[in-house]
């Protein structure tokens with residue numbers, strides 16, 4: 076596969092290593108230094124683009140790939156409030172977009188387990204939900220995209236009590252522009268609280284607490300490195316080539 080890497084930081088470089096080992100070719104690398112000079116023609120030799128950049132760059136990079144007619148896999152978080160409008164553009168233009176807040180297979184199984192547990196507990200009532208996410212100190216956004224997706228799955232399952240999420244706390248100075256906007260809960264519903272923590276060197280840990288008066292359930296996913304995210308993004312890229320539409324991990328894993 077001929078790949079354009081839009082974003083060449085921790086994830087872009089990890090993906091490059093795995094891609095070259097698998098016999099793929101990196102035909103373009105975009106980072107902060109050359110991003111302003113990149114045009115759609117520069118993507119013309121790529122079969123697919125893989126985008127891991129910054130929250131404020133993702134939408135422009137998707138539009139660039141769309142203009143170039145190149146399918147794009149997007150892992151950047153912190154821009155997903157624009158997903159609906161971007162998806163409409165992609166569909167209208169006959170393009171291909173694959174996005175995921177987390178590309179690791181393990182996290183996607185964790186999402187399914189969390190949603191099922193929440194659905195089962197909804198029948199009995201009396202359970203509250205809370206999420207913790209821990210990431211390295213270079214992470215720009217809060218809460219993590221994965222924690223937001225997890226909260227949405229839990230709210231879907233515990234639909235009698237929850238219908239939204241809120242950032243309950245963060246132990247770092249995150250600029251307001253990188254705090255994801257939470258939706259307000261409807262009458263009689265609560266937001267799932269998310270506590271964000273930044274600690275040196277943590278690739279990504281997510282913990283779901285489901286508590287009642289009589290017991291507690293704790294479900295946790297711990298990434299040991301970035302390998303699961305990078306492998307998943309490359310698998311998504313291979314799967315996306317030749318398709319049209321907007322896809323995510325549920326489409327790939329079903």
Ligand SMILES: NC(=O)C1=CN([C@@H]2O[C@H](COP(=O)(O)OP(=O)(O)OC[C@H]3O[C@@H](n4cnc5c(N)ncnc54)[C@H](OP(=O)(O)O)[C@@H]3O)[C@@H](O)[C@H]2O)C=CC1
Nearest residue numbers: 082083084085086106107128132150151152176177178304
């Ligand atoms: N969905 C998933 O599974 C995962 C998602 N992520 C998300 O991916 C994103 C990137 O993570 P990570 O690689 O750790 O971050 P890094 O900060 O290490 O890398 C970001 C890269 O993007 C570059 N960049 C800045 N602006 C642009 C632009 N306009 N176009 C292209 N590149 C640009 C930066 O350049 P420079 O270095 O010169 O500043 C840097 O090379 C984050 O949003 C993170 O949350 C991360 C892991 C997994």
Ligand SMILES: O=C(O)C1=N[C@H](C(=O)O)C[C@H](O)C1
Nearest residue numbers: 152176177214219220221279
């Ligand atoms: O910034 C990161 O590193 C990660 N970001 C994603 C997120 O916001 O959920 C995925 C993963 O947890 C690593």
